[in-house]
Amino acid sequence: MEVHTIIDVHNVNFYYGRTKALTDITMSFRKNMVTALIGPSGCGKSTLLRLLNRMNDLIDGTRVEGEILFEGKDIYAANVDPVEIRKKIGMVFQKPNPFPKTIYSNITYGPDLIWSKNKNELDELVENSLKQAVLWDEVKDILNKSAMTLSGGQQQRLCIARALAMKPDILLMDEPTSALDPISTAKIEELIEELKKNYTIIIVTHNMQQAARVSDETAFFYLGKLIEYDKTEKIFTKPDVRQTEDYITGRFG
């Protein structure tokens, strides 16, 4: 199978005010693959993830150096609207964060912003997105109930469905299961397996087994630097760098 690069990160440094959170990151993410970002807490995984859809723009006093190319175009170029980037690169957060609206309007929130669709199209979109997130059977009769009545795991799958409704090219997930119980976690992992057929997924995780189970490639970060980046199998069986091995085997972090 031919592999395409969808995102190219070039010599990226990132600062929160004076603190440098990422140092000279260069890496490419491959299309239709699952890439896991691992590393001890505070090493900059979330920061990198949020750079990819320009979510860090929302934090005052941050600064990016270097280039991040999405399908060949620098998303930090002056003429790029971050809003357009976020429509193509969806995000799922650590803590499930559905809007305090109905399940239905959670899904249509994003699409409503761009297309004025008719009711049928929207119904169809809601159904498809929820099916893709394997939530449809559980909620098809309560679409007009508040999303807040769902369990944590269901809320997280709703958030995934909500992101999918935008038909993004890439799905960024920041520790999507860290707040969930093992059964919900397993469901989300299965879902990731399904989704990678159609989407590129970049997932931050604290859980080594999860990275090993769901990802094709794994990047290990330490203190804001990319230490090692390779096929997941390689990283977990015979990593080149000592620090990677120490982290994976639980000797630190």
Place this chain on the structure above:
Amino acid sequence: MNRHTKEKFIKYILFLIALVSVIVLGLIVFSLFREGLPIFKKIGLADFLLGLEWYPTSEPPLFGILPLIVGSLIVTLISTIIAVPLGVLSAIYIAEIAPAVLKEIFKSIIELLAGLPSVVLGFFGMIVVAPWLQETFDLPTGLNIINASAILAIMAIPTISSISEDALYAVPREFKEASYALGATKFETIIRVILPSALSGVSTAVILGMSRAIGETMVVLMVAGGAAAIPESLFDSVRPMTASIAAEMGEAPYRSAHYSALFATGIVLFFLALVFNMIADYVSNKYKQVGSATL
């Protein structure tokens, strides 16, 4: 004293303090009713509330307070219509849009506005707004509904703005991030996520702003014009209940019918304030949205 008795003692003291405020309030309400109710021996409730003529010192005196009630309600309503958009929009600007430096400046200005004594604002209404209104619109007097409402709005804006601002700050960051991550602009996020989540707080702010306006005395005494008649236009003078009580209480003989009628007007005002507070309570519960995700 061991720890247990000490805690009990503190609890007791706090209870007594709470009790004192309740008792004081109770006594105030009691005396309001004791002084006010005797008027109803002379005049029926309906004639009092719906009577169109307030001539408390004529012979025989007429105690119809409908013009006063209408006066209070109309200036409250108009001032709300002016103050709500300004107060809520300034809160949105301060909480969500303004850069850090401007945010502080705007907040200080609004706090300053809140600290202005009402008599100063009333003065401003009398010597600046009134002559301007009178000349511009060629009116017999500039002391009228519009003037009073505008000044009351200036007083209500800080209340509405600062309470709305707190409500906006209380919207969980997760909701905003979710919205931005779906490609919403700042404006869309404010309209579709932030404001709806803050609705209960914002409505409370609006109603508290209104109760501030309906109870305000000095401003309406100085700039509403004082005519006890049902107004026909926004440029007519009115005599809100508070203004009437403040102006006449000094000259009403102790326990005369006039005196008692003024207290009864106070009772009406008391109930109106109560209703406002109950509405505020109700909306703040009704629109309360369940917070961010729980597991």
